[in-house]
Amino acid sequence: MVVIGAGQAGLSSAYYLQYYGIDDYVMLDSADGAGGAWRHRWPSLRLGKVNGIYPLPGFPPVDADADLPASEVVSEYYASYERHYGLHVIRPVEVTSVDYGPEDIGAGERLVVSAGPDRWAARAVINATGTWTRPFWPYYPGMASFEGRQLHTADFRDVEEFRGKKMIVVGAGSSATGLLLELSDVADVTWITRRKPVLRDDEWSENVGREAVAKVDERVRAGLPPLSVVSATGLWAPPDVRAKLESLPWRPIFHELTPRGVRWRDGTELEVDAILWATGFRAALDHLAPLGLRAPGGGIVMDGTRVVAEPRLHLAGYGPSASTVGANRAGRQAAREIRALLNSSELVAS
Numbered sequence: 125m126v127v128i129g130a131g132q133a134g135l136s137s138a139y140y141l142q143y144y145g146i147d148d149y150v151m152l153d154s155a156d157g158a159g160g161a162w163r164h165r166w167p168s169l170r171l172g173k174v175n176g177i178y179p180l181p182g183f184p185p186v187d188a189d190a191d192l193p194a195s196e197v198v199s200e201y202y203a204s205y206e207r208h209y210g211l212h213v214i215r216p217v218e219v220t221s222v223d224y225g226p227e228d229i230g231a232g233e234r235l236v237v238s239a240g241p242d243r244w245a246a247r248a249v250i251n252a253t254g255t256w257t258r259p260f261w262p263y264y265p266g267m268a269s270f271e272g273r274q275l276h277t278a279d280f281r282d283v284e285e286f287r288g289k290k291m292i293v294v295g296a297g298s299s300a301t302g303l304l305l306e307l308s309d310v311a312d313v314t315w316i317t318r319r320k321p322v323l324r325d326d327e328w329s330e331n332v333g334r335e336a337v338a339k340v341d342e343r344v345r346a347g348l349p350p351l352s353v354v355s356a357t358g359l360w361a362p363p364d365v366r367a368k369l370e371s372l373p374w375r376p377i378f379h380e381l382t383p384r385g386v387r388w389r390d391g392t393e394l395e396v397d398a399i400l401w402a403t404g405f406r407a408a409l410d411h412l413a414p415l416g417l418r419a420p421g422g423g424i425v426m427d428g429t430r431v432v433a434e435p436r437l438h439l440a441g442y443g444p445s446a447s448t449v450g451a452n453r454a455g456r457q458a459a460r461e462i463r464a465l466l467n468s469s470e471l472v473a474s
């Protein structure tokens with residue numbers, strides 16, 4: 125058994141594999157330490173500012189000062205989890221492909237997970253590689269000609285780099301709004317989205333969450349690329365945050381970039397020093413390409429966490445499970461189904 129990735133989804137998967145008595149697994153992680161994507165989040169993202177980290181299965185919740193960087197706190201939380209449960213994590217190991225493999229290592233019976241020259245023959249694989257390593261940059265004409273600084277959320281480190289600058293933030297998700305709030309204290313920021321953002325400050329209910337997850341689940345069952353859960357729920361902001369965001373200058377998405385800024389179709393221009401693309405991420409699944417899983421709709425046809433075309437492969441943290449609570453549940457579902465799969469193949473073999 126191989127688990128690829130040691131973020132919340134990978135850790136939950138490993139926990140449940142052990143819980144169901146499957147101890148002969150390895151968890152391969154490309155990072156050089158614990159924390160999954162949280163390890164890389166910008167230092168000014170404080171624990172008190174994130175939406176909330178759901179406790180890992182069988183472990184107490186994160187308990188730390190709200191002013192500490194979320195990256196430090198969550199990395200330490202995941203590291204203590206790995207130690208406490210003795211999870212079989214090997215790092216840094218970047219998986220480069222998952223394939224059916226050649227005859228000598230059981231083609232047909234095993235999936236072959238490769239990391240450069242190293243190979244693991246696996247009866248089943250849980251892929252939990254998240255999205256952080258695949259930042260999404262949309263294309264606009266003139267992008268290469270812009271002489272200021274362009275960066276993606278994934279590259280963002282410190283608001284101080286933008287003190288006194290004129291900049292735009294492109295994006296309508298929670299990373300965009302979080303960064304806008306931080307940057308607007310030090311820079312002259314314009315918010316750019318495709319449509320006028322609608323911010324909700326009504327009461328969050330479990331039903332809203334469930335409905336959003338169901339929408340994303342429906343898409344991945346149909347083999348369409350997943351939407352983020354936020355794009356299905358809308359953006360939540362408490363009244364004070366909503367008021368601050370609504371007070372920022374906003375413009376609809378521009379037509380092109382120029383050497384000094386951006387230009388709309390009506391010829392209006394805005395000169396800026398920097399453009400921050402808070403335009404989200406895509407699932408990091410390139411290493412699965414040899415399995416040929418892409419459906420005509422551009423996604424992978426899923427049934428829960430199971431890949432319909434390859435039932436030995438589960439995707440945890442993909443689509444509807446791309447949240448810390450979803451990752452926990454996905455790990456449990458994937459491990460439970462793999463236990464059933466391994467039990468049935470042992471019956472057939474005996």
Ligand code: FAD
Nearest residue numbers: 129131132133154160161174175176219253254441447448
């Ligand atoms: P990740 O945490 O990304 O872990 C994936 C792991 O796989 C990484 O360690 C990576 O190094 C490894 N990996 C990737 N490719 C390979 C490869 N080829 N080979 C080997 N290893 C590989 N969710 C919440 O519930 N609450 C929040 O407050 C919240 N805040 C967020 C803030 C931001 C800015 C973003 C972008 C997302 C946020 N999310 C939040 C969503 C969050 O990312 C998920 O909830 C969850 O932490 C993702 O866990 P994961 O295990 O799926 O992926």
